[in-house]
Amino acid sequence: MKWHELAQTHCPIARTLSIFGDRWTLLIIRNAFLRTQRFDDFQQQLGITRHLLAERLNRLVDCHVFEKVLYNQSPKRYEYKLTPKGKALYPIIIAMSDWGNTWQNEDNEFLSINYLHKKCGNITKPSVTCDCCGEELEANQVLPVFQEAE
């Protein structure tokens, strides 16, 4: 399979990775969740080339993850804001954060993170759960069932 064919497969993981499975794109999304919106801020925070950043941002606008909003008329300047489709990436981002926090700090060389859930006031452990029984979903307990689109 060629990489560009991923967007056209029935596997939704592959379709997701067709957008995010390259260098930098998910880091751009991370920074968007940290409220970065402007090109120069993304560029400064990530330290990547302007060319690469522009290419990634344009692609994220094209696939409706970001909305490009004019905030200055002259010179023309835009902000990149997460759309509902973009905000829906949060479970992926927090799952990545939790994994890195737990598994990529084996020698305790990095700061570790707690997650404060402001709504209930408690330190929380993000976990993917079943909305019926509330239990944590484990790979061997979940069966994906494909359906024809209606």
Place this chain on the structure above:
Amino acid sequence: MKWHELAQTHCPIARTLSIFGDRWTLLIIRNAFLRTQRFDDFQQQLGITRHLLAERLNRLVDCHVFEKVLYNQSPKRYEYKLTPKGKALYPIIIAMSDWGNTWQNEDNEFLSINYLHKKCGNITKPSVTCDCCGEELEANQVLPVFQEAE
């Protein structure tokens, strides 16, 4: 920032992406969750070059996501099995699946997926929830709090 520096930052998302933020690596993990274990099977299913696959698999063994297990003495053949660290990637995989299922099928051109939770017998919507109050975690309700390692 250079890409190879990501593994050495305090941000756990960056440390996660230092391993998985490139082409193919998360697709290899996806297939491992679908029980693929052998080099030739990965190669056939993904259709990537043997060189690229070997490089990715070796890296995943080096960082303890896969364990390399001898299953044939002569010629020497190995299987790649998810370790506990690898199995802990499931929340990322299912969050990606759910996002692609919901957001990357706008024209209903692909099969859509339901997730059967075998343990409780119901169709489930995977969601990232707070283990204290049970509510879905939203970006603006979660505050990451860094701590010094003990």
